[in-house]
Amino acid sequence: MYGLVNEAIRGMVLASFDEQTWVAIAEEAGVDDEFISMHSYDDADTYALVSVASEKLGVPADEILEGFGKHWIQFTAEEGYGSLVEMMGDSLEVFLRRLGDDMHARVVAAMPALQPPEFFVEERSATEFIIRYRSHRQGLSSMVKGLLEGLAEKYQRQAAVTMLSTEHTDDKAQATFLVEILDRH
Ligand code: HEM
Incomplete structure (x- = not known):
C-alpha cells in the first residue's frame, strides 16, 4: 500500500x-x-x-484497524486530500450514495499503483444504507467500520454502523455493513 x-x-x-x-x-x-x-x-x-x-x-488488531479507519478521514484531509472528500458531497447521505461510484478512481490519478477496494451501496430507506465492501486484501473489515464512523463524524452526524457479515476466501474478502442515520436532517 x-x-x-x-x-x-x-x-x-x-x-x-x-x-x-x-x-x-x-x-x-x-x-x-x-x-x-x-x-x-x-x-x-x-x-x-x-x-x-x-x-x-x-x-486487539480489530480495534486498531477501526481506530485507524476513523483517523484516516481526518488524516487525508490534513494531507491535502480533503478537497477529494468534499467533492464527494456536502452531506453524509450524498457521500454514502457516491461511495459506490468508485470514489478511489479520483485518487488513482495521483496514485497510479493504487489497488482500491470496491463498494456497493443500497439505500434501503432515508435512514438506512447497506454498504457492501470487497477487496483482494484480507482482514481489513474493521477498518471499513471505522471509516464509515469517521465519515459520520466528519459530517457531524449521529450514525450507528453495524458489521452484518464478513467473509474471507483465499483471494478476497467481503463484508456487509448497515449504516443507520440516527439524526436525519
Ligand atoms: C481522500 C480520501 C482517500 C484517499 C486519498 C484514499 C486513499 C487510499 C490509499 C492510498 C489506500 C491504500 C491502497 C493502496 O495503496 O493500494 C486506500 C485503501 C483503502 N481505502 Fe481509501 N482513500 C480515501 C478515502 C476512503 C474512504 C472514504 C473509504 C471508505 C469509506 C476508503 C476505504 C479504503 C479501504 C477499506 C482501504 C483498504 C484497502 C483494501 O480494503 O483493500 N478510503 N485508500
Whole structure:
C-alpha cells in the first residue's frame, strides 16, 4: 500500500503515545519508521505494523484497524486530500450514495499503483444504507467500520454502523455493513 497509509498509522501512534513507542513498533515490525507517502510499499509492511502495534499496546488488531479507519478521514484531509472528500458531497447521505461510484478512481490519478477496494451501496430507506465492501486484501473489515464512523463524524452526524457479515476466501474478502442515520436532517 502507498506510504500514506503507513504514515497515517505512525500519526495515530504518535497522537496517543510517543516517538519512542513508535520507533520500537516499527523496529519490531522490521519496517522504516518514516515513509514516502507517494511510494507504494509491500502490504506486508502495513500488516506487520498493525500486528506489532496490537501486541505492544495490548489493543486487539480489530480495534486498531477501526481506530485507524476513523483517523484516516481526518488524516487525508490534513494531507491535502480533503478537497477529494468534499467533492464527494456536502452531506453524509450524498457521500454514502457516491461511495459506490468508485470514489478511489479520483485518487488513482495521483496514485497510479493504487489497488482500491470496491463498494456497493443500497439505500434501503432515508435512514438506512447497506454498504457492501470487497477487496483482494484480507482482514481489513474493521477498518471499513471505522471509516464509515469517521465519515459520520466528519459530517457531524449521529450514525450507528453495524458489521452484518464478513467473509474471507483465499483471494478476497467481503463484508456487509448497515449504516443507520440516527439524526436525519
Ligand atoms: C481522500 C480520501 C482517500 C484517499 C486519498 C484514499 C486513499 C487510499 C490509499 C492510498 C489506500 C491504500 C491502497 C493502496 O495503496 O493500494 C486506500 C485503501 C483503502 N481505502 Fe481509501 N482513500 C480515501 C478515502 C476512503 C474512504 C472514504 C473509504 C471508505 C469509506 C476508503 C476505504 C479504503 C479501504 C477499506 C482501504 C483498504 C484497502 C483494501 O480494503 O483493500 N478510503 N485508500
